[in-house]
Amino acid sequence: MYYVGIDLGGTNIAAGLVDDNGNILQKDSLPTLADRGYKAVVEDMSVLCERLTSAQGISMKQVKSIGIGSPGLCDAKNGVVIFAANLFFENVPVRDELSRYYDMPIYLENDATCAIAGEIVSGAAQGCKDAIIITLGTGVGSGIIINGKIFTGAFSGGGEIGHIVIEVGGEMCTCGQPGCFEAYASASALIRDAKLAAVRNPKTKILTLADNDINKINAKIVFDANYLGDADAEKLVDRYIDYLAIGLTNVVNIFQPEIIVVGGGISREGEKLLVPLRKRIHPFGTKKLITKIATSELGNDAGIVGSALVFKMQV
C-alpha cells in the first residue's frame, strides 16, 4: 500500500511516498514561502504528490491516503490548522483545500505528533505503545502517544510539555508566560544565554567559533566550545542539561512512558548529551529510571513517515 506523508515546515514542504512499514520510497521538497498564502502552499503539496508518484511510476489513484504534519495548534478532527505562527496560519482549512485536488482520506496532525508516530513505526521507539518525543529546536515541541493512541488532552489543546512552568517568575517564554520549559530547553534559549555570555566575556571560544559575530552563535557552536573546554560554554551546557533534566523528570513523573525520544537539532549531540542527562533525571517513588531516553533515529524523515502513517494512531 502507498501513503503520502507531507511535513509542512516554516522553510520547506518535505514530502515522501511511504509504504506500510514506514519505508520512504521517494522523497521530494519545495520551499514553503508561506507569505504566498495557504492556497499556494497547498497547491505545492499537490505538485509534490504528483512528482512523488510519477517518479515511482504510479498515479495518485494508487495512494491510499495523505497525511500532513503541521507546526502549531491543529484541529485533527476538522483538518484545520488553528494557529501556526511561522506559517502565518490562523484557522486554515488545510484538509478541505487539499481535498479539492484529491478524493481520498486526508489527515492533519501536529508535526511533533507525526514525528513520534514515525519513530514508533520505524525509528527509536519502534514497537512502543507509550512514547513521547521532545523536540529541541526554536521551541520545545512534544508529541505524545499513550497506549498506541495520540494524546492531546480533552479538547486537543493539551500535551504542551514545552509550556509546563518549571521556574516560577523565570525567563519569559514566547507564549507570554514566564518560566516555561521551552524558555530553558529550546535551542533558542541556549543561544540567548550564549549571547549574554559572549557579551560578558568577548574572549569566549563560543564567539571565536562564531567568527566573532554574535549573531552567528548557534546551539552546535555552544556544544563545540564546551567540548573544547571553554569555561563559559561548559557552564552553559551544564545548566542547559540541568534544566532539560528537570523537564524530562516532569515528563517521567506525569506520563512514565516507555521511551522519551529527544529530537530536534540539539539531539545530534547524541550520547554526549544523553549520558549526563539520564543521570540528572529523578523519577518519583522508585527513583529508578524505567523510561528509556534516546535520540531520534529518523531525524527529519520522522515527520514524513509519521505524517503518512499517523492516522493509525488517531483516537
Place this chain on the structure above:
Amino acid sequence: MYYVGIDLGGTNIAAGLVDDNGNILQKDSLPTLADRGYKAVVEDMSVLCERLTSAQGISMKQVKSIGIGSPGLCDAKNGVVIFAANLFFENVPVRDELSRYYDMPIYLENDATCAIAGEIVSGAAQGCKDAIIITLGTGVGSGIIINGKIFTGAFSGGGEIGHIVIEVGGEMCTCGQPGCFEAYASASALIRDAKLAAVRNPKTKILTLADNDINKINAKIVFDANYLGDADAEKLVDRYIDYLAIGLTNVVNIFQPEIIVVGGGISREGEKLLVPLRKRIHPFGTKKLITKIATSELGNDAGIVGSALVFKMQV
C-alpha cells in the same frame, strides 16, 4: 446492586455501602492503627463490611464487589500497595489478604484516583470523561481520568502531578527533589511558610488565632487571618494562590481536562480561593480557560463512593 467502598486513611478506615448511582446507603469507620500491621487492618475492613451489610439487613453475599482506596503508590493490577509512608506499607498484598474473607471481585486503587471517580459518579465532575482531582492536604495528591479511564502512565507510576517541578532548586519536597508543586501547594507548605512568618513577626494574627502556639498553626488559620486583613497572612495566601495557579496552569497545558476538582482541607475555602485562582491560570494558545475549576462536592465521601465504583473506570 450493592458495592462496598473502603477509604483507607492514615487515621481511619472509612467504609460505605454504595448503590450504582453512588448513593451511600450506610457508612461506618474504625481507627486504622496501622502500626498493628496490615493483617489486622484488613481484618477490620472485613468487620466494617459485616457491620455495613447487617445494618442494612443484607449479607455480604448480596454485595457485587469491594473497592479499596489507599494512599501511596498502588499496583491496581495485582491489588498491592507498593508504598504508603503513613501506613508503613511496603508491597502489601491488600487484595489477596481481603480475599481470605470474601470470594468476590476486590479492587485496589490510589485514594486520589478513587476521589475523582467518586466526583464523576455523583459529585462536582458528574458526567465528565476527562477530569482531574488535585487534593491539597499533607501532600498534593492527584487522580486523573482520561476518556473515562484511569490514567497512571505506562507503568502505573505516573500521574504524579504533585511532583512536577515548578521551581528549579526551590523548596525541598518530601520526595527528596527540590521545587515540586507539592512543596508549594500542600497545606503543609502553607503551614511551613506561616510558621516562618510567625517567627519573624510574633504579632501576626496567625499566631493569635493559634493561641500563640506556633505548633497549632494550620492552613485554615492562615486563611482566616487573611480574611481579617492580617498583612502577613495576606502575603502568604497571595503567594500560595500564585503557586497553586502555576501548578494548575501546568495541568491545563498538559491535560486540558473538562474539569479540575480541588479537594483536601484547603478546598473548604471555596469560591474565596477559586475566584482569584481562576484569574491566575494561564492556558497556552487560546489563553481562554476552557477547563472548569471547582471544589470537591463529596468531600470525604468521594473516597467511599469512588473506591466502590472506580472499577468501572479501570483500563
